[in-house]
Amino acid sequence: MGKIVRNIKRPGGFKITDRAISFCEFRKGAKILDIGCGEGATVDYLINKGFEALGVDKNPTNAASQQNLTIGTAETLPFPNSSMDGIMMECSFNLMDNQQEVLKRCFEVLKPTGKLIISVMYARGKTKLENGCCIGRIVPKDEIIQKLETHGFFVKLFEDYSDELKTMWGQMIFDKGAKAFYCGLGLTPEKFKEMKCGYCLIVAQKCS
């Protein structure tokens, strides 16, 4: 039987995933949960690297009937407290309806030394976006960091990967045309330019 190839729906592909796991120095066998795992590409990738990886996604068409993937929401994570060495959210945190509940639940489910890895779009310009139809919430770096700190995390790493976002969106415009791109985002080109959307990797740890 051929190898199953699962779709990745985020900028940077595994380059950013690799950077995050090497920064966190997880031991082999570490338990890592991918929230908003989509079709489970990162879960497969982590298992092949020797980690015990699990995925959860609210969309049943993504997370249905695959081993190690569960249907559920980030706000109500169906995993025991203090059970994970790492939690990742790759291009999914900005789409979550109740980020306060998500961070509260992540804090509970992580072990005391657990790491929270978020790769996410953020606003580098004058305006932000509270509810863009398919890209969700795009807010400045300081606002994301403050949210994490309010929920008991301290940020150990912040790195910019906006070039990876440009590459991904450039390809989308090339494939679908600029008009279809802006309509899909629910934004005018002017508003979009003002927001100066970027992409970043954040690694945070629970404050002791």
Ligand SMILES: C[S@@+](CC[C@H](N)C(=O)[O-])C[C@H]1O[C@@H](n2cnc3c(N)ncnc32)[C@H](O)[C@@H]1O
């Ligand atoms: C842009 S896709 C990214 C998928 C995958 N992480 C990747 O990089 O290919 C965002 C995913 O987050 C999931 N998602 C959004 N809100 C969620 C929530 N509150 N709880 C769980 N999953 C959620 C969506 O169903 C979708 O599969």
